[in-house]
Amino acid sequence: MTDQSTRAGFVALIGEPNAGKSTLLNRMVGAKVSIVTHKVQTTRARVRGVAMAGASQLIFVDTPGLFHPKRRLDRAMVAAAWTGAADADVVVLLIEATRGLIEGVEAILTALEDKRGAGQPVLLAINKIDRVKADTLLALTEKMNARYAFDGTFLISAERGHGVEDLRADLAARVPVGPWLYPEDQIADLPLRTIAAEITREKLTLRLHQELPYQLTVETEKWEDRPDGSVRIDQLIYVVRDGHKGIVLGRKGETTKAVGQAARADMEAFLGQRVHLFLQVKVRPGWMDDAERFDAMGLDFKDGNA
Ligand SMILES: Nc1nc2c(ncn2[C@@H]2O[C@H](COP(=O)(O)OP(=O)(O)OP(=O)(O)O)[C@@H](O)[C@H]2O)c(=O)[nH]1
Ligand SMILES: [Mg+2]
Numbered sequence: 001m002t003d004q005s006t007r008a009g010f011v012a013l014i015g016e017p018n019a020g021k022s023t024l025l026n027r028m029v030g031a032k033v034s035i036v037t038h039k040v041q042t043t044r045a046r047v048r049g050v051a052m053a054g055a056s057q058l059i060f061v062d063t064p065g066l067f068h069p070k071r072r073l074d075r076a077m078v079a080a081a082w083t084g085a086a087d088a089d090v091v092v093l094l095i096e097a098t099r100g101l102i103e104g105v106e107a108i109l110t111a112l113e114d115k116r117g118a119g120q121p122v123l124l125a126i127n128k129i130d131r132v133k134a135d136t137l138l139a140l141t142e143k144m145n146a147r148y149a150f151d152g153t154f155l156i157s158a159e160r161g162h163g164v165e166d167l168r169a170d171l172a173a174r175v176p177v178g179p180w181l182y183p184e185d186q187i188a189d190l191p192l193r194t195i196a197a198e199i200t201r202e203k204l205t206l207r208l209h210q211e212l213p214y215q216l217t218v219e220t221e222k223w224e225d226r227p228d229g230s231v232r233i234d235q236l237i238y239v240v241r242d243g244h245k246g247i248v249l250g251r252k253g254e255t256t257k258a259v260g261q262a263a264r265a266d267m268e269a270f271l272g273q274r275v276h277l278f279l280q281v282k283v284r285p286g287w288m289d290d291a292e293r294f295d296a297m298g299l300d301f302k303d304g305n306a
Contacts, residue, residue: 007056009175012088014081016104017041017065019094020127024158025049025062028168032270033188033195034062035202041065041214042205044077045298046084048189050182053172057180059189061088066108072304073214073288079303082115090174091122092167097132097155100140101147109148121151121174125167130157193220194298195270196233200263200279204237204248207259212247215240217287219296230274233267237279238287245281256281 013021017040026032029049035042047062063081067074085091093112095105116122124144129137141153152170156163188195197218205213222234237256239245249256256279264277287293294301 007175007177008181009089010059011090012061012085013092014085015094020158022062025060029187031187035198037205053168056172076299076304092125094125094127097126097128124150124153126155129155196220199266203259203262232276234278237281238284240285245283248281
């Protein structure tokens with residue numbers, strides 16, 4: 001007889017940029033696996049985080065925000081998000097309570113009608129409820145459900161945790177019966193080198209203004225465990241122009257230094273070991289059309305074809 005007591009499945013988190021998908025994934029996992037900033041288009045590729053819910057293992061798939069793509073990188077990001085949704089057992093659409101059923105959400109719903117798998121449950125999570133009044137929520141819940149046949153609606157604050165446990169319990173019952181797919185103590189399915197690069201990109205995004213964060217990428221070049229238990233991590237920050245290099249470095253290198261300090265602290269917390277971090281900035285005008293850079297980000301270069 002097979003063991004019918006465990007369940008496991010993939011839950012894709014989709015939504016507009018900035019909806020709070022990465023924040024929700026981190027809360028479900030109980031650790032910071034996916035980077036979060038106040039800026040749009042923070043997540044670039046799919047990030048898997050593993051969460052437990054009783055006898056169910058939920059593999060959350062954080063995806064890049066869905067928007068109208070213009071550049072190669074945009075197109076590859078949006079394609080990665082839809083692939084994440086297509087491969088999932090359950091889809092959770094996050095929208096912002098503060099913004100409601102806006103044009104971008106409408107576009108996602110139209111696309112969902114097309115892309116949704118047969119019998120694939122789609123849940124609605126109205127996020128950031130800490131920022132609106134109760135009557136707004138009631139009206140928005142009705143409006144959204146009149147527009148689309150959701151299998152369930154949850155009112156949550158991913159940041160504060162409200163409503164998240166109800167969503168977790170619902171998902172636990174929806175994923176298929178079967179053995180767990182990851183060891184119980186694993187929280188992410190992402191190479192450590194990638195997590196380390198993402199941490200640095202988060203600190204750069206928080207510190208730099210306007211378009212610049214979008215036009216840079218971070219790669220881990222070297223990872224060297226030392227006999228004393230510490231690790232040396234060398235990373236490259238790719239930018240598109242000389243002027244950007246100056247901005248990333250800052251006066252007397254002070255921006256890179258501050259970014260490095262903040263990133264190192266997060267890496268040490270995540271890895272549980274001392275980190276020596278070395279950052280180098282490299283100008284590469286065409287990196288946004290480099291297949292190799294897309295590979296390193298976990299994106300499919302061909303998905304970016306117009
Ligand atoms: N007030 C409030 N803010 C939230 C909540 N959840 C997320 N945020 C904030 O919303 C911003 C965006 O959060 P992310 O988790 O990065 O959003 P995302 O959907 O992953 O964004 P992309 O990766 O760009 O698609 C951050 O500043 C979060 O702190 C919430 O429940 N309440
Ligand atoms: Mg994100």
